Amino acid sequence: MLLKDMSVSAIVAGFVAVLVGFASSVAIVFQAAAAAGASSEIIASWLLALGIGMAATCIGLSWYYKAPIITAWSTPGAALLAGSLQGLSIAEATGVFIFTAALGLIIGLSGMFERLTRLIPPSLASAMLAGILLQFGFAIFQSMQSEMLLVTIMCISYVIAKATVPRYAILLVLVSGLVIVIAGGQLDLSHLELSITRPVWVSPEFSLSAMLGVGLPLLLVTMASQNIPGVAVIRASGYQTPVSPIIVSTSLSTLLLAPWGAFSINLAAITAAICTGTEAHPDTKKRYIAGIAAGVSYLIAGLAGATVVALFAAFPQTMIAALAGLALISTIASNLQTTTADPDYREAAVITLLVTASGISFFDIAAAFWGLIAGLITVLVQKIGQRFIST
Structure with missing residues (x-):
């Protein structure tokens, strides 16, 4: 069954998801670890623990549910830790990870999170997702300002491939980008060294504050x-x-791997969209291969640790930004369609989209949350108003 469902496009989608995830946010993980005073060995152990946890959940959940379930570390969480762990020891930080994972496990086991998500109208959920992904679409053309030739060739490759061989569009975009980068001497592998990461156990200390x-x-x-x-x-x-x-699985993985540095393993959003779209495979029943491929890539990345990070860092950021944006175009389009499809929720969905796309943040909580809150409040006010008018 697995070999029969396997496809190059799904494997590439899984790899691209991990490439984009690592290249876009691994530096924030480094900052979070450094804020707690972690040594280079402990930082490498963090990547190993996260890689193993994300690999196990991606492979296990995707295989079991036959759906592309993509997990990741929490990038907003890493940013929060980078600004909050100052003054704490690495042992106290580990205690925080265990505490947070235990709470997440309770939420998953109780079913609270699933009941909450069922209350969210599909139009608002799609609007929130579209608001997040729009930034990646904008980044394609913003990247042209600094790398006109590279990004233009990637865009042309995408348009031609989508019209002729849509299953392999992102693969051809990746190859075209690599050709331009290598030809231009922009691929810097001078700092690349092969090494295997070793796990480092940190005994937790629990501080109430x-x-x-x-x-x-x-x-x-x-x-x-x-x-x-x-x-x-x-x-x-x-x-x-x-x-x-799924929440139980990710929280349990975090709980078990926290002493080695897994601060948060959770569902992915941006990188998941790369694996759930038509570019991964036209058949929705065969896209789970992308989740398994992402898990294998995570495992390799975790075991290789600093080596893989150096490899990902060798790619120009403009190439990574353009690759991510192009891989998400179809997903952006489908979510924008769903956003305005239901006239009863159209205004609320557009408000959700605008607030999310604005990038505002209050209390260290990202715009996606506030966009959803704004949309839900709009729906509530409209329903109250309709009842008032009808009476």
Whole structure:
């Protein structure tokens, strides 16, 4: 069954998802670890633990549900930790990770998160996701200002491939980008060294102030900025996989791997959209291969640690930005269509889209959460107004 469903496009989608995820946010993970005073060995162990956890959940969940379930570390969570772990020891930070994972596990087992997601209208969920992804679409053309030739060739490759061999569009975009980068001498491999990462155990220390001051915000940010958009990606692609078991799996993985540095393993949003779209495979039943491929890529990245990070860092950021944006165009289009499809929720959905796309952030919680809140409040006010008028 696995070999029969395997395709180059799905494998490439999984690899691109990991490439984009690592290249776009691994520096923030480094900053978070450094804020707690982690040594270079411990930082490498963080990447190993995260890689193993994300690999296990991607492969296991995608295989079991036959759907592309993509997990990731919490980038907003890493940013929060980078600004909140100052003054804490690495042992206290580990205690925070265990505390947050335990709370996430309770939420998953209780079914609270799944009941919450069912209350969100599909139009609003799609609008929130579109608002997040628009920034990546804009980045394609913003990248042209600094790398006109590279990004233009990638865009031309995308348009031609989508018209002729749509299944391999992102692969051809990746190859065209690599050709231009190598030909232009922009691929810097001078700092690349082969090495295997070793796990480093850190015995946790539990500080009440750290758990309340850092652990609770980390939980809220992860649930609001990662898991809710992650569920929106899954639902928007037509998969009806149960949410609670996924939250349980990611939280349990975090809990078990926290002493080695797994600060938060959760549903992916941006990178998940790369694996759930038509570019991964036209048949929705065969896109789960992209999830398994992403898991294998995560495992290799975690084991190789600093080597893989150096490899990803060798690619120009403009290439990564253009690659991510082009891989998400179809997903952006389908979510924009769903956003305005239902006239009863159209205005609320557009408000959700605008607030999310604005990038505002309050209390260290990302715009996606506030966009959803604004949309839900609009729906509530409209329903109250309609009842008032009808009476």
